[in-house]
Amino acid sequence: MALYSSGGAMLTIYDQKQLAAEMTAKGDTPKQQLLDQWGKNRIAPTNPGDVLAVEHAENKVSWMQDGVAQNMPKRLNKKEWLFEVTDKGYRLLDLNQMVFPALTFENHTDPSKVEQVVRNEVAKQQTSVKVESIDMPDLKTVGKKKIKLKVSQASVAKNNQRIAYVYEIPIEVTEGSLSFVQMPKVIDFGSVRIDGKRIEVPRVGDQSTMTIKVRDGRSRKTSWTLDVQQQSPLTDSKQRTVKQSLLFFP
CATH class of the missing domain: 3.30.360 (Dihydrodipicolinate Reductase; domain 2)
Known part of the structure; x- marks a missing residue:
């Protein structure tokens, strides 16, 4: 069990600089010896806003307020209980009850x-x-x-x-891998008149959506290549095949 106190705007639980009192016990520790750890005359002075952190290996924690035993709610973090000291007694905190998935x-x-x-x-x-x-x-x-x-x-x-x-x-x-960060669904070259001569046809439209981006998340960086394959021949508006070779570098 530990008591934390702060004179500033932030009280951080388990900050040793804000530790005001502490006592620990094992299963065979005598009760009187345990109480002797809790300050002079077995009293640890507190102020509103202080926090009491209680840990029990077997989750055997009881809590009294105004002389009445309080119902202990179900907890995700079962071995650690946090209480804020208030003018009306202890306030149970749920600050430590989040559980994060793997x-x-x-x-x-x-x-x-x-x-x-x-x-x-x-x-x-x-x-x-x-x-x-x-x-x-x-x-x-x-x-x-x-x-x-x-x-x-x-x-x-x-x-x-x-x-x-x-x-x-x-x-x-x-370990990371090679993966596509961005792969365009359509690369638009617009309508082009072909007259049998060699021509260079630029892309049209928003160029940022036509960029291929590859992420290399590997620890050991080795060279790699990106191969593309044309699945069907280019055709004109009358579905006639364009027989000339075409190279495209994204």
């Missing part, structure tokens, strides 16, 4: 795309929290890594203070 990305994935996946998951699970920061690991190398996500919610007991919690989201960065 995330896998190819190496060299754009970090902004990974960040958006994380933000979307936060928005889906908890609309009341604010994303403070997302620290990305190296996405260029393959392996198991962690994203550090810091979220916060407003304090009820203390104006102009937010309570923050840091998640470590495991991800796996896998």
Whole structure:
């Protein structure tokens, strides 16, 4: 069990600089020895806006308010309980109750795309929290890594203070591959009059939609080629075959 206190605008749970009191116990720790850890005269002074973090390996946590035992709700994070100190007693926080699915990305994935996946998951699970920061690991190398996500919610007991919690989201960065980022469905050359002479026909229309883009997400960069094949011969308006050779370089 740990008590965190902040004199500033942000209280970050598990920030050792904001740790006000702490006590730990094993299964055979005497009760009196446990209580002796909780400050002078076994009292840890608190202020509205402080946060009490309670962890129990077997999820055996009870909670009294105004002398009445409170119903313990079902929790996704069963071993960690967070309470804000208020003038009316303890307020149970759900800041630590998000669960993130297994995330896998190819190496060299754009970090902004990974960040958006994380933000979307936060928005889906908890609309009341604010994303403070997302620290990305190296996405260029393959392996198991962690994203550090810091979220916060407003304090009820203390104006102009937010309570923050840091998640470590495991991800796996896998070997990338060659893939098309953009492949045009139509390449338009317009209507062209052919008179038997050699001509160069430019593309018409929005050139940005006719560009072929290839992404190389491999760790070991080796040379590669892109081959194209004409599936049917060129024809004119009367369906007569154009027999001349044609080379097109996108």
